Amino acid sequence: MEKENYFIKTENVCASYEEDDGKSCEVLRDITLGIKKGEYVAVLGHNGSGKSTFAKLLNMILAPDSGKIFIDGVDITREDMTEKEVFDIRRKIGMVFQNPDNQLVATIVEEDVAFGPENLGIPSDEIRKRVDEALATVGMTDYAKHEPHRLSGGQKQRVAIAGIIAMMPECMIFDESTAMLDPVGRKEVMDTIDLLNHERGITVINITHHMNEAVRADRVIVLDDGKVYMDGTPEEIFSQPQKLALAGLEVPQCTALIQALRKRGIKLEGECTTPEKCAKLIIDALGGSN
Amino acid sequence: MAEIKLENVSYVYSEGTPFEISALEGINLTIKSGIVTGIIGHTGSGKSTLVQMLNGLVKPASGKVLIDNKDIWENPKEISKVRSRVGLVMQYPEYQLFEETVRADIAFGPKNMGVEEKDIEELVLEAADFVGLDRELLDKSPFDLSGGQKRRAAIAGIIAMRPEVLVLDEPAAGLDPSGREKIMQSIIGYGKSTGASIVIVSHSMEDMARFCDEIVVLSDGKLLMSGKKEEVFLRSKELVSVGLDIPQITSVMNMLSQSGIKVASNIYTVEDALSEIYKLF
Numbered sequence: 001m002e003k004e005n006y007f008i009k010t011e012n013v014c015a016s017y018e019e020d021d022g023k024s025c026e027v028l029r030d031i032t033l034g035i036k037k038g039e040y041v042a043v044l045g046h047n048g049s050g051k052s053t054f055a056k057l058l059n060m061i062l063a064p065d066s067g068k069i070f071i072d073g074v075d076i077t078r079e080d081m082t083e084k085e086v087f088d089i090r091r092k093i094g095m096v097f098q099n100p101d102n103q104l105v106a107t108i109v110e111e112d113v114a115f116g117p118e119n120l121g122i123p124s125d126e127i128r129k130r131v132d133e134a135l136a137t138v139g140m141t142d143y144a145k146h147e148p149h150r151l152s153g154g155q156k157q158r159v160a161i162a163g164i165i166a167m168m169p170e171c172m173i174f175d176e177s178t179a180m181l182d183p184v185g186r187k188e189v190m191d192t193i194d195l196l197n198h199e200r201g202i203t204v205i206n207i208t209h210h211m212n213e214a215v216r217a218d219r220v221i222v223l224d225d226g227k228v229y230m231d232g233t234p235e236e237i238f239s240q241p242q243k244l245a246l247a248g249l250e251v252p253q254c255t256a257l258i259q260a261l262r263k264r265g266i267k268l269e270g271e272c273t274t275p276e277k278c279a280k281l282i283i284d285a286l287g288g289s290n
Numbered sequence: 291m292a293e294i295k296l297e298n299v300s301y302v303y304s305e306g307t308p309f310e311i312s313a314l315e316g317i318n319l320t321i322k323s324g325i326v327t328g329i330i331g332h333t334g335s336g337k338s339t340l341v342q343m344l345n346g347l348v349k350p351a352s353g354k355v356l357i358d359n360k361d362i363w364e365n366p367k368e369i370s371k372v373r374s375r376v377g378l379v380m381q382y383p384e385y386q387l388f389e390e391t392v393r394a395d396i397a398f399g400p401k402n403m404g405v406e407e408k409d410i411e412e413l414v415l416e417a418a419d420f421v422g423l424d425r426e427l428l429d430k431s432p433f434d435l436s437g438g439q440k441r442r443a444a445i446a447g448i449i450a451m452r453p454e455v456l457v458l459d460e461p462a463a464g465l466d467p468s469g470r471e472k473i474m475q476s477i478i479g480y481g482k483s484t485g486a487s488i489v490i491v492s493h494s495m496e497d498m499a500r501f502c503d504e505i506v507v508l509s510d511g512k513l514l515m516s517g518k519k520e521e522v523f524l525r526s527k528e529l530v531s532v533g534l535d536i537p538q539i540t541s542v543m544n545m546l547s548q549s550g551i552k553v554a555s556n557i558y559t560v561e562d563a564l565s566e567i568y569k570l571f
Contacts, residue, residue, distance in 0.1 A: 152333045275541045
């Protein structure tokens with residue numbers, strides 16, 4: 001397929017970092033990938049597999065050693081990228097990180113959300129509109145005048161997300177954005193991510209260790225040892241538990257249960273990645289056997 | 291081994307200011323010796339304040355903390371003795387590594403306790419073995435280790451003090467599944483082989499159901515429930531209503547029993563679910 005059809009396209013990308021003793025450590029080897037506009041992608045991999053490095057290459061926090069990266073058709077690995085072009089890439093691709101406390105800069109929620117668009121030099125009545133809209137999208141309108149440090153972890157992350165939305169990005173990268181949250185906080189953030197993709201058409205890349213989050217994506221990419229190890233729909237990826245285990249990963253509990261029952265010779269039709277589907281498969285199979 | 295009792299314990303942050311927040315209110319609780327106790331609760335429910343009370347890092351505003359029926363605040367000058375009996379591993383403990391070598395970092399605790407030089411090396415080696423940290427890494431700078439190794443080195447630093455109670459606040463947060471498994475297994479391993487009690491704070495209901503004997507549930511600074519994990523996870527509706535969850539496999543079992551299929555309610559692992567459901571076919 002032509003690169004124009006991809007929002008993000010990487011060609012043979014290699015990246016490394018230098019250790020304290022001067023040794024170079026390869027993090028990504030020969031990554032060739034295409035991500036389409038509006039796609040919802042989960043990226044899995046054990047600690048040190050290169051997930052975060054990959055994300056940081058996409059909005060130019062890091063630069064690759066070799067290979068090419070195209071964002072919306074623009075080669076961002078060119079030597080002659082102008083400052084304006086770099087700025088534009090960072091606006092198009094927003095990132096939300098792991099620790100909510102490190103991402104909030106202002107003392108009032110709405111001022112924090114306005115920080116991004118202010119930096120973009122957007123007129124103030126337009127900023128007002130964007131801030132209100134962004135807070136509404138993440139369900140935090142009632143907290144506009146609150147102090148960020150008094151919010152729960154999930155609320156802080158939603159404010160951080162609103163700050164990115166206000167810059168009208170085309171793609172959002174979540175780098176383990178739920179790792180520090182409790183179950184409710186995690187659900188709030190995941191529901192927000194789903195909404196951004198389904199209703200706003202924002203391209204989503206969710207880097208996570210939680211298999212239950214990965215199943216919500218349309219596509220799962222597994223990185224291992226700096227390479228693309230697996231790439232497919234959640235159903236395709238999680239139907240290969242042995243292969244995942246070799247990369248230090250596991251399948252969701254309910255997927256593992258269905259696979260184990262099948263191994264014992266019980267006929268269960270279809271793949272399953274959620275508890276609802278899992279229960280339904282078992283109930284249907286029992287109904288059939290009675 | 292040590293049994294910890296909390297009697298009517300309360301704690302208030304920013305007392306006397308307009309921002310006064312009650313972190314814990316009238317907590318009565320016994321943490322039994324020699325078992326694994328899990329503490330769960332939503333963000334801000336008081337979990338971290340509670341665990342910091344267990345080793346005297348935070349002093350209750352009112353109420354008593356008793357270890358083997360002795361009030362730990364009876365003689366405040368002696369509180370440092372409590373801190374070596376009850377070892378506390380805080381969240382993201384790898385940020386607290388500071389020595390020049392991993393060996394020196396792990397040795398810091400026992401050294402401070404006044405352990406003789408000749409015995410320290412053995413404690414360090416044993417602690418490294420407990421957490422599965424390769425002995426070759428001991429002479430490296432802690433800052434050259436990977437994230438998972440740093441976490442293990444930091445936990446080894448507490449284990450080297452040979453605490454009778456090992457308390458860990460989110461020990462597996464941010465680790466991948468195999469890193470999680472390794473950390474959890476080594477913590478449980480320390481408890482099993484030394485008889486020490488283990489107290490774990492976690493947001494992962496799967497881990498809690500798998501590794502804990504008893505569960506304590508906090509909500510808004512109050513004790514919502516405590517008891518055997520089987521009893522606690524039976525009350526799934528209450529757990530969900532305070533922002534918690536039950537293990538994924540347990541919710542599958544609940545859905546099955548709601549649709550009239552007879553299955554046991556105390557199922558938390560894929561293996562147990564498999565044998566329970568396989569019987570039905």
